[in-house]
Amino acid sequence: MSKAFSEDEKLNIKQKMMEAAIEIFHESGTKGLSIKELTKRAGIAQGSFYNFWKDKDALIMDVMQYRLSQKLEIAKQSFDESLENPVKFLVDIIYEHSIDLKEKYKKKPIYAQALNMLSKKTENRVYEANSLYTDFINKLAEYWKEQNAVKDVDEKGLINAFTGSFLLFSNYYKFEEEYFNDILKVFISAVVKRYIEL
Known part of the structure; x- marks a missing residue:
């Protein structure tokens, strides 16, 4: 079960994940982006990704x-x-x-x-x-x-x-x-x- 975050934590984590996603995109494109790698770089549990986006497409748009x-x-x-x-x-x-x-x-x-x-x-x-x-x-x-x-x-x-x-x-x-x-x-x-x- 993923952890519940405060609003401030959510904002900080979301920004950290988007910055990590940009790094991964530039390193290896969208195919290199895995939720596991993204959440690892952001320092959160893998399941917590879904507190922010329903899928990778939604992340890319954001x-x-x-x-x-x-x-x-x-x-x-x-x-x-x-x-x-x-x-x-x-x-x-x-x-x-x-x-x-x-x-x-x-x-x-x-x-x-x-x-x-x-x-x-x-x-x-x-x-x-x-x-x-x-x-x-x-x-x-x-x-x-x-x-x-x-x-x-x-x-x-x-x-x-x-x-x-x-x-x-x-x-x-x-x-x-x-x-x-x-x-x-x-x-x-x-x-x-x-x-x-x-």
Whole structure:
């Protein structure tokens, strides 16, 4: 029987297991991930895994959300850098995020598997990713308005720039490789410029 954990313990253990899962994914992909190895690295009983996830697919989805939230949190720390050129700042963040995921998607099976699962899973999983983008864009738009860096921002339009870039990079293989990055950047730039009034 698995041990009952306090809420604080659950948060700490879940974070530790996701960090361990990321290490294992990068070492040997999803096939190398075993619940036994993961719980061993996290220092808990094997059966305790099911206090956190119903299966490995659910874990993989949570790890992707976790990595995305970490990256957006880092970007939030540089909001002050956005004041000089809000459009360029956001275009660069979305573009670099998309190119990074595209390269990982091509080279690391875990990312391809997770992104394929995300596109096939329930709308709740897609909503969770969109809620991270929504939170990021809303905070950035609020910051710009407080600093008088913009006249107006259409937050929903900018959230769709993230969504559109996700759809493009997850279908990169349908494009001529030499044109894809330019097409992605043009798309992101056009959408961001349309929804930020300077």
